[in-house]
Amino acid sequence: MIVAVDPESTLPPYEQLRVQIAGLIGGGSLQPGARLPAVRQLAADLGVAPGTVGRAYRELEDDGWIEGRGRHGTVVRPNRPTKPPEQRQRRLRAETEILVSTARSLGASDAEVLEALRAALGR
Amino acid sequence: MEEIRPRLVGRIRVLGAMVAAGLVGPLAGLAYSGQWRGRGLAGYLAYDAVLAVIATAVALRRPSRREVGWFVTLHQVPLTKRNGATIVDYLARTRRWRAYGVVASLGVGQGIVFASPGTQLNGYVLLFAGWFVGGILAEVPVGPRRAGGVRVASLQPRTLSTYLSPGVAGWLVGWAVGTVGLLVVYGATESPLGTRRVVAGLAGLFALTLLSVWSMLVIVRRPQPAAPPDVVAADDATRRAAIRRVAAGWGVLQCMASVAVGQWLSIGSESNLIANIGVAAVYVGAVGVLATWLVVPTRLSPPLTAPNRIAVP
Numbered sequence: 001m002i003v004a005v006d007p008e009s010t011l012p013p014y015e016q017l018r019v020q021i022a023g024l025i026g027g028g029s030l031q032p033g034a035r036l037p038a039v040r041q042l043a044a045d046l047g048v049a050p051g052t053v054g055r056a057y058r059e060l061e062d063d064g065w066i067e068g069r070g071r072h073g074t075v076v077r078p079n080r081p082t083k084p085p086e087q088r089q090r091r092l093r094a095e096t097e098i099l100v101s102t103a104r105s106l107g108a109s110d111a112e113v114l115e116a117l118r119a120a121l122g123r
Numbered sequence: 124m125e126e127i128r129p130r131l132v133g134r135i136r137v138l139g140a141m142v143a144a145g146l147v148g149p150l151a152g153l154a155y156s157g158q159w160r161g162r163g164l165a166g167y168l169a170y171d172a173v174l175a176v177i178a179t180a181v182a183l184r185r186p187s188r189r190e191v192g193w194f195v196t197l198h199q200v201p202l203t204k205r206n207g208a209t210i211v212d213y214l215a216r217t218r219r220w221r222a223y224g225v226v227a228s229l230g231v232g233q234g235i236v237f238a239s240p241g242t243q244l245n246g247y248v249l250l251f252a253g254w255f256v257g258g259i260l261a262e263v264p265v266g267p268r269r270a271g272g273v274r275v276a277s278l279q280p281r282t283l284s285t286y287l288s289p290g291v292a293g294w295l296v297g298w299a300v301g302t303v304g305l306l307v308v309y310g311a312t313e314s315p316l317g318t319r320r321v322v323a324g325l326a327g328l329f330a331l332t333l334l335s336v337w338s339m340l341v342i343v344r345r346p347q348p349a350a351p352p353d354v355v356a357a358d359d360a361t362r363r364a365a366i367r368r369v370a371a372g373w374g375v376l377q378c379m380a381s382v383a384v385g386q387w388l389s390i391g392s393e394s395n396l397i398a399n400i401g402v403a404a405v406y407v408g409a410v411g412v413l414a415t416w417l418v419v420p421t422r423l424s425p426p427l428t429a430p431n432r433i434a435v436p
Binding site for chain 1: 272273274275276277278279280281282343344345346347349
């Protein structure tokens, strides 16, 4: 399993990491109990600051995707707790705004964004 | 001609570094003692120069096909056109830096003798320590430089236990505990000179342990290249080899320390029991040196992780 960081992206590196790891867990590629690399290892491999990976891990932990187990490292949580509806809506709006701003920076039209979204939802 | 010149410059640079590594110790020793004359200085310098030339010849020898073949068999890594350079460069670089370490350790030994003529040094320990430190200097700073553009990384965790089995870790910790125990026995039974030796020995073992563990952690964490699977597997094999070498060096130096403390106990103690413990420590330590050297770098490794058990066409 590979994650990538694009310095040219409008998304900050920690957010790119968070989205990809959450996607891998949500898609079932990372199974519950799977261990993630140490912050320093991933930071060194990606050539980013440890704080960047640390922030991505913290946000994933806050969202309930992963949990820190001290010296046993960071692992994927077995059961992701569901968020209250208002919190979920707030998060969804924030993520959509990021998507739209990325699409605008790429010069994509509204129709293209909707088409891409439909394609992703249909997967 | 254009191809030969950079190679020649590279060789001269290695020779220069080797001469410098060999001369720092004796010159520092002479500067400390202030006795620049009456010691056959020219003879010593000529000896150092010959040594540096021999070490340069060893350091510059390219790894043979047999050595590369042995490496890929030991680490179960497929040899391909893409990853061959990674393995050959690793073998050449570690050999070069170990040669620097050996030459520097001989120089340091000379320097200590120049600075304090009565000092007795164990040549084997000194040479091995130079080889060990040279190896660490070769292994630790190595890592791919990050270029611009998209950066990728694997989510496969790497820890010390990925490369060292619990058996090896137990063996190393066992020797550390045993050697510290011998030092404590020596300190409890001997004269004030013994106490000074104990403090120096404990400090040395502590420093050795710190250096070894720190080096292994740096090697584990050094960046993995964003490259095809066979190149990543070769990188992982060099990481595995490096950690095993550091672990073996750490173990051998601990065994050598236990031999030394065993000698002190067997010679200096009035109690038969303590003297016999010392003799036993000498024999067990000598066997430990051989066993650690032969077994740790080649055996007792955990199974390869899934991504590194690749089959490349």
